Amino acid sequence: MDLNSLIETTVTGLGYELVDVEMSPRARTIRVFIDAPEREGGIDVEDCAKVSNQLTRLFEVENIDYDRLEISSPGMDRVVKKEADFARFAGQDIQIKIRIPQNNRRNFQGELLGCEGGKVALRLKQDGKQEDVELEFTNIEKARLVPRFD
Incomplete structure (x- = not known):
């Protein structure tokens, strides 16, 4: 399974929508943008921490080498892909x-x-x-x- 699929499976399994994944050259920094469209307030810090903790464990198990993982809401100028x-x-x-x-x-x-x-x-x-x-x-x-x- 490729990295994007792993991330999407994990994020959706936690009840969030995966909006986008950005990787720096050589995948040293991985940025994951998540959303909770059914929730009025959107994403908060606790949501980002929950996803970060889960992905950190997953990357350890899957032996994925990276320096930094960033989890964020998509923001007001969000990417539209689907x-x-x-x-x-x-x-x-x-x-x-x-x-x-x-x-x-x-x-x-x-x-x-x-x-x-x-x-x-x-x-x-x-x-x-x-x-x-x-x-x-x-x-x-x-x-x-x-x-x-x-």
């Missing part, structure tokens, strides 16, 4: 970078309208005009929520 997340965060602002350009663009920012049938719908607003676009889910390289501070 199709279900694109549907879940509909109505929020998002920044998306795609692999293969569409209409000579790779970067899009606007209101996320949702995800259906492998297509992510966005409403772009520029110069007082609105334009709805659809992006192929499989063409998305990176996506991140953009917090609103109204």
Whole structure:
């Protein structure tokens, strides 16, 4: 089993959602982002400690060599990776970078309208005009929520 699968199995087994895993070069630092979507307050320090303790034991048993393990909430500008997340965060602002350009663009920012049938719908607003676009889910390289501070 690869490291990401080990981490995901452990995190979901503890009742959390695995949002993302980042590794530094040579996997010396492992950053794990977790969430508890059904809980209103989200993740707290105790949740991070619980996951950290469990992963530390797991890495010891599995003989995984690393220098530092960091557990964190995904934050307000969270990464969006799964199709279900694109549907879940509909109505929020998002920044998306795609692999293969569409209409000579790779970067899009606007209101996320949702995800259906492998297509992510966005409403772009520029110069007082609105334009709805659809992006192929499989063409998305990176996506991140953009917090609103109204």
